[in-house]
Amino acid sequence: MRTAVVVGAGLGGLAVAGALARSGWQVTVLERADRVRPEPTAVVLWPNGVRALHALGLGAGLDAIATALPDGGVRRPDGHWLVQPRPTPADRMPVVVHREDLHDALIAGLGDRVELRTGVAVDTVRVRPGERPAVGAGRHLVEADLVVAADGTDSAVRRQLAPEAAVVSSGSACWRAVIPWYRAPRLAADQPLGGEVLGAGYRFVAASLGERGSSGASRRGGIYWVATAAGAPRPEPPETQLALLKRWYAGWPAPVGELLDATEPADLVQQEVRELRPLPRVYGFPAGPGGVVLLGDAAHAMPPHLGQGACLAFEDAATLSSLLRESRLPDAVQAYDRLRRPRVATVVRQTRRMSAVLQARGRLALRARDAALGTINPRLLSSAASAAAQWRPPTPTP
Numbered sequence: 001m002r003t004a005v006v007v008g009a010g011l012g013g014l015a016v017a018g019a020l021a022r023s024g025w026q027v028t029v030l031e032r033a034d035r036v037r038p039e040p041t042a043v044v045l046w047p048n049g050v051r052a053l054h055a056l057g058l059g060a061g062l063d064a065i066a067t068a069l070p071d072g073g074v075r076r077p078d079g080h081w082l083v084q085p086r087p088t089p090a091d092r093m094p095v096v097v098h099r100e101d102l103h104d105a106l107i108a109g110l111g112d113r114v115e116l117r118t119g120v121a122v123d124t125v126r127v128r129p130g131e132r133p134a135v136g137a138g139r140h141l142v143e144a145d146l147v148v149a150a151d152g153t154d155s156a157v158r159r160q161l162a163p164e165a166a167v168v169s170s171g172s173a174c175w176r177a178v179i180p181w182y183r184a185p186r187l188a189a190d191q192p193l194g195g196e197v198l199g200a201g202y203r204f205v206a207a208s209l210g211e212r213g214s215s216g217a218s219r220r221g222g223i224y225w226v227a228t229a230a231g232a233p234r235p236e237p238p239e240t241q242l243a244l245l246k247r248w249y250a251g252w253p254a255p256v257g258e259l260l261d262a263t264e265p266a267d268l269v270q271q272e273v274r275e276l277r278p279l280p281r282v283y284g285f286p287a288g289p290g291g292v293v294l295l296g297d298a299a300h301a302m303p304p305h306l307g308q309g310a311c312l313a314f315e316d317a318a319t320l321s322s323l324l325r326e327s328r329l330p331d332a333v334q335a336y337d338r339l340r341r342p343r344v345a346t347v348v349r350q351t352r353r354m355s356a357v358l359q360a361r362g363r364l365a366l367r368a369r370d371a372a373l374g375t376i377n378p379r380l381l382s383s384a385a386s387a388a389a390q391w392r393p394p395t396p397t398p
């Protein structure tokens, strides 16, 4: 039986571990944390991410927990529409999912061929000609036919195999929260969720997780919001961070103020936005009869402005498992590298263009941004949608 070691039990690691196990592999997942527990936030999945999950055999689980996210347009902090909401064709409509629900669905997909070991921090990787690949954690060495490095932005495996890829700050911080329905504000009919507001270096996005009063698509329903602000993360306690957010977003169009008022400090999840610059030059490293691949944020951490990080991790997992069904192991590792690098480069390029627009500060830059949003918005703002629409899971060769 073919064996795999997956380093990291995040969204990417769990997705690929389950897919390999379902195709008959014996899989060991090594996770640094003592418990596999996601943040209490949500994630937007564009159609590419949804398609990838379906290709991985997780479509039914996803459908049960996802809420459709209609286009809510883009406004300025003075309420002026930069981009009016537009009807979105069903096949280009993203969905939003609570991360804990998604984790539960991925864990349910692991089956009994996956051994999950927590509290194991991988610190080395072995890639030598003629030998099976292996990872080390302290004095322990775990060998397998395939090693999947899904250990996130600070990946120890990537640092060793692709030291050219550096983790850098993107110059902004994000705050996220899910306000459970029982204390979520009741919004007027003219204050729909789903849109975003863009200011000078600031952005606010909100979405519904399920519907108030119904059992809802998500078991952890409520209102999810994300606030992005240029600058470093704040060292103050959550109470002060929330007070700062209320000051920064004061006067922004409804429902921004109502949502911040309904948020409790314990709801807040703050994170520095970081990315890999440059990206790794290689995503697949053949080793003896097998190899090592980089997957998810370990391979391509990027700012979340297009909501594509997790979607790409699922694409990686779907591509790898499809290639492994078709080809010999070292060939599949090389094919994975060939297929994933150009795809990732395209999405990262679009994300960086979006970063420049979102982070425009200063009057001239803002005027240029607003003009750009007003005139080329369909091209620029639908870049996420087009990136999403472009990807299809690899089809087996006849």
Ligand SMILES: Cc1cc2nc3c(=O)[nH]c(=O)nc-3n(C[C@H](O)[C@H](O)[C@H](O)COP(=O)(O)OP(=O)(O)OC[C@H]3O[C@@H](n4cnc5c(N)ncnc54)[C@H](O)[C@@H]3O)c2cc1C
Residues within 6 Å of the ligand: 007, 008, 009, 010, 011, 012, 013, 030, 031, 032, 033, 042, 043, 044, 045, 049, 120, 121, 122, 123, 150, 151, 152, 153, 154, 155, 156, 174, 176, 226, 271, 273, 295, 296, 297, 298, 304, 306, 307, 308, 309, 310, 311, 312, 313
């Ligand atoms: C504010 C924000 C909003 C976002 N919104 C979206 C969105 O709407 N849509 C979207 O598609 N993406 C979004 N993303 C991106 C998305 O969250 C990530 O791309 C995705 O979670 C990456 O998953 P991963 O499994 O690759 O890495 P991670 O989730 O980072 O998982 C890595 C795992 O590896 C473990 N680990 C790390 N080092 C080691 C080690 N040495 N040994 C063993 N285990 C280790 C970690 O503990 C962790 O469990 C967002 C990101 C941010 C910051």
